[in-house]
Amino acid sequence: xxxxxxxxxxxxxxxxxxxxVCVPIKIAMSKGDGVTYTRTNHEAPxxxxxxxxxxxxxxxxxxxxxxxxxKEVQCGCDIVLVTINEPxxxxxxxxxxxADDFYDHNQFGFDKACGDxxxxxxxxxxxxxxxxxxxxCEAKYSSEMIDSLTTGINDELVEDYEGPYGYEYxxxxxxxxxxxxxxxxxxxxxxxxxxxxxxxxxxxxxLVAIIYVLVGVSHTKAKITTNDLTYVKAGTHVFH
Numbered sequence: 576x577x578x579x580x581x582x583x584x585x586x587x588x589x590x591x592x593x594x595x596v597c598v599p600i601k602i603a604m605s606k607g608d609g610v611t612y613t614r615t616n617h618e619a620p621x622x623x624x625x626x627x628x629x630x631x632x633x634x635x636x637x638x639x640x641x642x643x644x645x646k647e648v649q650c651g652c653d654i655v656l657v658t659i660n661e662p663x664x665x666x667x668x669x670x671x672x673x674a675d676d677f678y679d680h681n682q683f684g685f686d687k688a689c690g691d692x693x694x695x696x697x698x699x700x701x702x703x704x705x706x707x708x709x710x711x712c713e714a715k716y717s718s719e720m721i722d723s724l725t726t727g728i729n730d731e732l733v734e735d736y737e738g739p740y741g742y743e744y745x746x747x748x749x750x751x752x753x754x755x756x757x758x759x760x761x762x763x764x765x766x767x768x769x770x771x772x773x774x775x776x777x778x779x780x781x782l783v784a785i786i787y788v789l790v791g792v793s794h795t796k797a798k799i800t801t802n803d804l805t806y807v808k809a810g811t812h813v814f815h
Contacts, residue, residue, distance in 0.1 A: 610649065611648045611649060612647075612648055612649070612650070612651035612685065613648075614647075614648070614685055614686075615685075615686050615687065616682070616683075616684050616685060616686055616687045616688055616690055618682040618688045619653065619681055619682045619683045619684065619688065620681055622640075623639075623640060623643045623644075623647075623653070623654060623655050623656065624636050624639050624640050624643070624656050625655070625656065625657040625658070625677075626656075626658050627657070627658055627659045627660065628658035628659055628660040628697070628698075628699040628700075629658075629660075630658055630697075630699060630745045631658075631745055631746060631749070635745070635746045638746070639656065639746065639749055639750065639753070642750065642753050642754075643656075643753055646753055646754070646756070646757040647685060649757060649761070650756070650757045650760035650761050651685050651686070651691060651711070651760070652685050652691045652692045652693065652710070652711060652712050652756070652760055653683045653684055653685050653690075653691065653692030653693070654692065654693060654752075654753055654756050654757075655677075655678065655681075655683055655692065655693065655694040655695070656694075656695050656697075656749055656752065656753075657674070657677060657694060657695070657696045657697070658696075658697045658698075658699060659673075659696070659697070659698050659699070659700065660698070660699045660700040661698055661700045661701065662700035662701050663700075663701075664698055664700070664701055664703065665701040665703060666703070667703060667705065669703075670696055670698060670703050670704065670705035671705050671707070673696060673705070674694050674696040674705045674706075674707035675707050677694060677696070678692070678694045678707055678709060683709075684709060684710060685710075686710065689709060689710075690709065690710045691709065691710035691711040691712060692708075692709055692710065692712055693706065693707060693708045693709070693712040693716075693756055694706075694707040695707075695728070695749075695752050704725060704728075704729075706721050706724060706725055708721075711760070712756075712760065715759060715760060716759070720759060724752070724755055724756070724759075727751055727755060728748045728749075728751055728752050729748070731747045731748035731751045732745070732748045
């Protein structure tokens with residue numbers, strides 16, 4: 576086995592490299608989780624869940640309020656959800672005006688009235704929705720990030736298709752909204768957190784290393800290193 580040991584060095588190299596990359600990423604992703612912000616705007620109402628379309632149960636509303644309260648102080652932004660059932664509001668422009676006016680009228684903003692925060696408006700009467708941002712949220716969110724957020728929310732709804740509005744369970748989608756805003760505002764990458772966790776990366780590295788070692792060992796076994804004269808002393812072979 577000693578002659579095969581040289582093949583195992585790649586295993587240790589891969590594990591060390593993966594740890595060297597993944598551990599700092601994991602630390603960076605969790606950095607800031609223990610940081611809390613102090614609210615300086617006391618003009619806004621305490622309510623964050625305005626379920627006018629009545630798509631959430633009372634228990635789900637309370638659960639969502641608790642989650643929002645927790646995440647707001649961790650990212651320093653107001654996170655507001657509004658659901659309506661208004662068929663006449665059937666353009667993005669109308670939804671934008673409604674959402675922006677709702678945010679400004681209630682003076683939402685973690686730092687000041689009409690300050691840092693966001694609002695997701697979901698109109699179940701027309702199927703349109705709008706994500707409104709202000710302050711730090713407006714500076715943070717590009718159009719690509721907004722598209723990613725709204726696509727993710729709707730993907731959560733599609734997974735539970737059924738019910739009076741065409742869907743059976745809404746809480747997952749709105750929980751996704753809150754969690755994603757929190758992650759984005761704290762500089763976390765959803766892709767890194769969900770698709771590439773540390774254990775999966777290490778597992779892939781281990782698998783690659785094992786395959787490499789097995790292939791290397793099999794090639795070593797298959798290689799012919801002797802011939803007819805290998806063990807014959809030079810000048811001593813005699814044929815009769």
